[in-house]
Amino acid sequence: MIKHTFTPTQYFSTLGERPPVLTVADGDTIVTKTLDAAGFDENRNRLATGGNPMTGPFYVEGAEPGDVLAVRLDRLRPNRRYGWTGTQLAPNVMDPADVLLLTPMASFAESRGEWDVDSEAGTAVLTSPKNKLGRLPIPIRPMVGCFGVAPGGGQAISTATSSTNGGNMDYKGFVEGVTVFFPVAVPGALFFLGDGHAVQGCGEICGTGIEISFDVEFTLSVVKGKTIQWPRAETATHILAAGNARPLDQALQHATSEMARWLQEDYALSVTEAHTLMGQCVEYEIANVFDPAYTVVCKMDKALLARVLSL
Template identity: 35%
Template structure:
């Protein structure tokens, strides 16, 4: 197994999907050991830091990559198995950014009143307990919350020579911000350009569904990923497979359209798995699907449709790729 280790310097961060030369050329079957910076480019470190004073909004959501996968071409599917996510710092940061967040005035929801006041929270990690510490600033409340490491951003280059900001989720993946992107899952992304050109970043030590204020417990992350390629099989909307669930992520605005995209994506997946036509898939989906939110704050919103495998006959998505990668990960 080829192993690539990469810790980008600040001038090597990537800010878009598409339009960037690859940092590495790798073969299917490669194990990547990566480091990713937090969404703030490491600039928020204290509760006294204000986003408007320390952040450069042109340099948020830095990505590690992109990686050119040998043999990948449009019509294929990239399989990325998240072997491990380990916080690379002993603290994470969250904040209220002016004109950003689901319950604030934004550039898309333009109102006359001022944005919410800025405030920054620093969460201390306890690696022994595997918790992050919430410390309220308006009352004497401290809560130890379980860590739930995830990647906010996983994506490939878009089709049609498009270049998209690393803040945007869409059919190519990107800034989906779903807690489903956690250790032990396999993410399937349709390849749009030669080499796929995928990047990852935006590590979260914990995030609730929807990412309401727009920022999770953001932190630098040590990331281990197994990369595989599925030839001749296209994938439209990003899919995630865990040991227990099938998941589809749809991204759009308004939120209903993001949800619809994830539902249509799952109907298609059920058809592939069990030979169902669209109407049978639609009926089955209606009775067994779960619909958590991913984000309601980004340039596009992201909604999730997931189905528990225990409710379905034993399936074999992509020829059993998830099980194959899971076994490989266990042997590392």
């Protein structure tokens, strides 16, 4: 297994079947960089246009349609001090009467918040606009907002949204140490990632996290003999399934069904057993309610599932 250091020279705002920028073996690790959501690098030079420009795609030898690509997020670190956010809630998360109270803005730049991100201290401080929140350091928790594999059928899916292949899910739980699983639809999987956030609340309800460029390290592995329909992940404490769709209830349905299938496949539960256990022990998170496709995460506690395996 090899660790590759890759310096990107081009970026993409769609996930699709593009020529790979690097071919790696099953189990290899890649060290590289990502731009922020507006295309700016660690020196605040704009290297790409379009929203959420991605680094990649990376071709993984041995990955074939019907397999699963496991992506272990080994290291996610902001590589500059400057970050930016929206400062107004998205209209779709508010009561209609309160939407009328929003301050009209001629451009997003007028409503942008600017932040000093100190990775060593582990905090972010609002520097603009000037208000009392500038005296409140926010703990950072670096996460990847947009990543995934090429979809099938010759599709090229915008990095503004998400689907079965992953994409712009903006889930605050995709942090260092997490392994995320994607269904492979094309040879080599063709993995992309970008859109780093120093921190983000549930739902990305103002349209951004603290947007920033990243130094990243991740490991790509192929899982044979396993087929999934929606992205899955494993953290230190939970397994989770992500459903991406709009309206919100459809995203929840995808995530719930994917979790029910997982419990039957890997934990030897019958349909009734899986549904009964989920009915009393499932956890949900609203990951994103800003993008064209919303994301809902369905979670189960690993300590509880370890007991299930002993039954």
